[in-house]
Amino acid sequence: MRLVAVMILLLTVISFMASPVTAADVTIAIDKGQVLARMGLSLYQNMTAFPSELLNVGGGDYSLPHTSRDGFPFAIQEALKATNSSASFSSVNLRIASSASWVNLTLSMSMTGVSERRGGVVYANASWKAFRTQADLRADNLSYNTIGSTYLRPVVDFYENASKFERPNATVTAVTFFVNGTESVPGKVAANHVGNFTLLDFSYLSGPVERWNREYSPSNNTTSWRYKPPMRLNASLRIQELNKTFRIVARYGFDAEITVAGLAVAQGNTITVDVGSGKMEWIMSSVIVIAMALTIGIQIMFRRRRRAVRLR
Numbered sequence: 001m002r003l004v005a006v007m008i009l010l011l012t013v014i015s016f017m018a019s020p021v022t023a024a025d026v027t028i029a030i031d032k033g034q035v036l037a038r039m040g041l042s043l044y045q046n047m048t049a050f051p052s053e054l055l056n057v058g059g060g061d062y063s064l065p066h067t068s069r070d071g072f073p074f075a076i077q078e079a080l081k082a083t084n085s086s087a088s089f090s091s092v093n094l095r096i097a098s099s100a101s102w103v104n105l106t107l108s109m110s111m112t113g114v115s116e117r118r119g120g121v122v123y124a125n126a127s128w129k130a131f132r133t134q135a136d137l138r139a140d141n142l143s144y145n146t147i148g149s150t151y152l153r154p155v156v157d158f159y160e161n162a163s164k165f166e167r168p169n170a171t172v173t174a175v176t177f178f179v180n181g182t183e184s185v186p187g188k189v190a191a192n193h194v195g196n197f198t199l200l201d202f203s204y205l206s207g208p209v210e211r212w213n214r215e216y217s218p219s220n221n222t223t224s225w226r227y228k229p230p231m232r233l234n235a236s237l238r239i240q241e242l243n244k245t246f247r248i249v250a251r252y253g254f255d256a257e258i259t260v261a262g263l264a265v266a267q268g269n270t271i272t273v274d275v276g277s278g279k280m281e282w283i284m285s286s287v288i289v290i291a292m293a294l295t296i297g298i299q300i301m302f303r304r305r306r307r308a309v310r311l312r
Contacts, residue, residue, distance in 0.1 A: 024226065024257035026202070028129060031261040032275050033122045035111035037129075041199060042104050043147065043233065045250035047155040049100040051141040057094040072137055075145075076109075079131040079200070086113035087128035098142055105144060105199065120276015126258060127269040130206035134198050148197030148233070152250050156194050159237055160187030174240040181234065190235050194250055197233045204229035205256055210266040212258070223264040223273070228255035 029036045057072050073092055080087040088111070095106040115124040137145040156177075163175040164187075177190035205227065212225035231253035238247050264273035 025254035026129075026205070026256040028126065028256075028258045029260075030115065030122075030124050030258070030264075030271065030273070033115045033117050033124075035114055035124060037107075037109045037111055039105070039107040039202075039254075041107070041252075041254060042102065043199060043250075043252040044102055045152065045248075046101055047237075047248045047250055048151050050098045050103055050151065052100070053096055053098045053140055053142045055096055055139055057096060057139050075133045075135040075137060076107075076131070076200075079133040080128050083131045084114065084125060084128040086125075087131075088112045096139055096142065096144055098144070103142075103144060103147065103199070107200070117275070120274055122273050122275050124260075124271040124273075125269060126209050126266075126271060129256070129258075129269075130203050132198070132201035132203045134201075137200070145199050147199055148194045152197070152235075153191055153195035155248070156187070156191045156235070156237065159239065160191050163187050171241045172239060173242060176238040178236045178238070179234065180231070190237070194233065194235050197252075199252070201232065204232065208266070208268045209258060209271060210268060212256075212266075214266070216263060221262060223260045223262065225258045225266065226255065227257075229253075 025041060026039045027037070029038075072094060076092060077088065080089070089109040090112050091110045093108045097104045111128070114126070114128055115122055117123075133145065135145060136143055136150070143150040159172075159175045160177070162172060163177075175187070176184050177187050179185045179190050179193045207227070209225050212227040214223065214225050216223045231251065233250055233252040235251075236247050236249040238245065258271070260271060260273050262273040262275060264271050266272070
C-alpha cells in the first residue's frame, strides 16, 4: 500500500514539476481552432560565402485569393495546396538574416482551412505540415531557397571533377566525400545530395502525427507532439593539400512540435480536442486532486498505524 502511495505521489509531482522542453525549430500551435505556424530555420556551411542580408519578405495580410504570382507568398500557397487542397494562410511573414556562413529564416503563418469546429469539438488536419517548394526564391542578392543548386553544388562539382585526376592541381592531392555520416561516398553522390537541397522543404514531416512522441501537461492543460526527422543536409569534404588537410561542410536540420490547448488526441494527421464543455479539463483536474488526496490520506493512515504499533 505504501509503495502505491509513493508511486502516485511521484507521478503527480513529476507531472507538475517536469522541466520545460526546449522550443522546437518548427512549431504549430492550435488553440480553439486557430492554427499558427512558426519555422525558425538555420543552415551553416563553409564551402562558399553567402551574401549578407537582413530583411523581411512578404509581410502583410493575404486573406484575398492568391491570383498573382508574386514570388514568395504564391510559392508557399502552391506548396500548401499540394499537401492539402483546403490549406491556406491569412497572413505570412518571412524574416531573413544571412552572413558568409549562415542563412537564418523565420517563417510565420496564420493558417486557414485546416481546422473546423463541430459542436464543442475542434478537428485540425495537420497534413499541410509537410509542404515544400522548389522555387528559386530571391531577396535582394540572396537565393534563399535553392541554396543547394545555387551555392553548394558548384563547389562540390569542382572537387568531384578534380578528384578524378591523380593530382587534381598543383596543391590539392586528394578529396574524400562524406554524406550523412558515411565512411565515404563517390563525388557524384555528394554533388546530388547538396544539389537537390532546398531550404523550404518539410517533406520529412509527412508521417502521421499519431506516431510522434505525445505528452500531456496537466499543469498548463496542453497536449504536445514532438518529432525530430533526419538531417535534411549533412555533407562534408576532406581536402588534402601538400602541407595540410582541412574539411568543408554543409549542415541543416530541424525538429518539430505541435502544441494543442486542452487534452487532445491524434488519429493519422487529424487532431481532435474538446473545446466546448470543458469536461475533459475538469476530469483531469479531479483525477489529480483525488490522487493527491489519496496519497496524503494513505500517508496519514500509515503513520498513525505505525505510531499505534510503537505504543503497544
